[in-house]
Amino acid sequence: MKQSLLFTKTQKFAPKDEQAKNAQFLIRAGYVHKEMAGAYSLLPLGMRSVEKIKQIVREEMNALGSNELIMTGIQRKELWDSTGRWGDDVVDVWFKSELKNGAEVGFGWSHEEPIGDMMKSHIASFRDLPTSVFQFQTKLRNEKRAKSGIMRGREFVMKDMYSFSADEKQHERFYASCIEAYKRVFDRLGVGEDTFVTFAAGGAFTEFSHEFQTVCEAGEDVIYINRKKDIAINEEVLNEKTLKSLGVTRGQLEKVKTAETGNIFNFGTEKGESLGLFYTDEEGQKIPVWMGSYGIGVTRMLGVLVEKFADEKGIVLPESVAPFRVHLIDLQQSEKSQEIYDALNKNGIDVLWDDRDVRPGEKFADSDLIGIPWRVVVSQKSLDSGGFEVKNRMEDNAVVVSLNGLLEILK
């Protein structure tokens, strides 16, 4: 894409009320626009990054055989009454409104209830199980305070998946395969090493749930990890019993601040029973369906990546998530730029071509702020030395290469 066609401008300053580093950089670089605390519109750069995160997650969920769908945001009171989760005393993040006839409606902060209810039309027999569905949903949560930028929003994008199994064994198999899929997701997002499957508080059916916690100074959680043994424990369940069952001592654990980037949860048959989601087994018996839920915070993930990797000049993102892989900076209005631009596009490499008529210093500062992984500069100096300068956003020094050399680097 030519930068002259990108309508966003970088900003010198973020809004004064914006405290979070991730939002400050994302606003200044033109990834997002702040509508209000906890609600950010995704501008073209931000949307591209979020779509890349979504695509990675989608591919891994598809590989589990899960079916993508999209539920409504709008929610019926009666459905949530049936599981006792309509009341503001039970769930304190509801946004509620009403229809013209006075009937109360809510806006989806989660979707276990509507998805479980919808499944009653599609699950009848043991032959229909196991199955699972997932969606990328814009969730609305009426958070009391929202000051972590896009890491905790009143409106945010989440991938939520739900599994439906005939029995505990089937359920455990899917649950375990999802943990592996999530590990692949976080690897591909560039935070595999720093993301821990963490024991956290469970529910009625299980002693523990599992959180995926990514080490991040701006995170809201504290966990205790042992990197060697690959053990992580949320402080909420850090007690003698947990330590003993995991075969680790308090002294062997390191305390780190983290952001919860994923979680998986076992409902057992509790949800199925309260929603009336049953199947008929081989003997003709009606049995409640086992349910699990599996979340990944998609827009939160972008915030976490910015928090973790940004430097004083601006955003740094993994190549898998950056809005473009290459920032082509033309200081010469040279034909060479067109040639590079065409060659990269032809090779399926995303490139943002800064073809604007502005000072070199402004181009470089914008490039660092936006944080595209590879910067390619076409200058008189580079042309004289027979190529153009290539520099990685995380390194200080550029190398001069030919077009083939560049394609080799990006392969």
Next chain:
Amino acid sequence: MKQSLLFTKTQKFAPKDEQAKNAQFLIRAGYVHKEMAGAYSLLPLGMRSVEKIKQIVREEMNALGSNELIMTGIQRKELWDSTGRWGDDVVDVWFKSELKNGAEVGFGWSHEEPIGDMMKSHIASFRDLPTSVFQFQTKLRNEKRAKSGIMRGREFVMKDMYSFSADEKQHERFYASCIEAYKRVFDRLGVGEDTFVTFAAGGAFTEFSHEFQTVCEAGEDVIYINRKKDIAINEEVLNEKTLKSLGVTRGQLEKVKTAETGNIFNFGTEKGESLGLFYTDEEGQKIPVWMGSYGIGVTRMLGVLVEKFADEKGIVLPESVAPFRVHLIDLQQSEKSQEIYDALNKNGIDVLWDDRDVRPGEKFADSDLIGIPWRVVVSQKSLDSGGFEVKNRMEDNAVVVSLNGLLEILK
């Protein structure tokens, strides 16, 4: 995709309270799930069709040089106060709620205000104009009655685009190019012949706005058309003055029922002035920006297509919109099916393979209900005659072809 992995089941009956033909078929075929009147979740088949419509629209908007983004659903009261559109007496489709601190918020039924306001951070000079942005947004509208299925929802997907121009000439140029882009969209959606650029009521700045009206018995509008002269007039502006200015008489017009599938609107400088969206011209003068808005009802479009093309057996969709192009029906559990499936996937042709262990009659009935354009049947009879049966959903007779013959048909 193998149909055994698709979790949805076709249904013999739609919910009793569902009156609209489009929703009845879409529910029965497993495209959508009804959450409440006017709110339908998109199940995998429905999501695939909606994504195909979106992709066609996206390609044509990108070709105009427009930038894709996604605004928040949540809306600040103050912003809409500034244009006098917060009051329920002015806009009667708001869903409103409030933050924990008591501040009122609304949910986006339209996005002119937030997009115009956001643009203040990115438009400063005449050099920044013209520009335009678009989004696929889930709109929430608190409709009093919602009984047209997915053709008029309380929650629905719309493509809305907004243009920003320095003066009337720039504005008119974009406006005209958008009309042409919309014509290409409706052609690709299979309703080009039946969709009319229609004169409708204008606003403060123009005598007329333009609607795209698609002939459809289930539509809520009535327009008057002259196919030869390619003239269409919404009944709301059908008067002597309009007839005279278009050079047509009442007697030359045919009355048809239509659904509004797109509309474009000229705000002139009114919106820019009320939002404070100005630019600086070459002489350093502050000038209000010209704005236009351009909508296409994405989920509505799917409803209109079902209404227009369905027959007594079920859904019929254009190849560009159907969730899959080919429905492969295996009656023999033959290796031939795997071969066809692999070949189609390799050639980038979407195929749903009915590998389920159910009666042939059920497979055929489901196939007709789902309405995938090409049905390919592998049976002993077809294998004996050296190939397999291929039938278009809109035709009665099948032909027996080889794999190469099939690929030729689908090319």
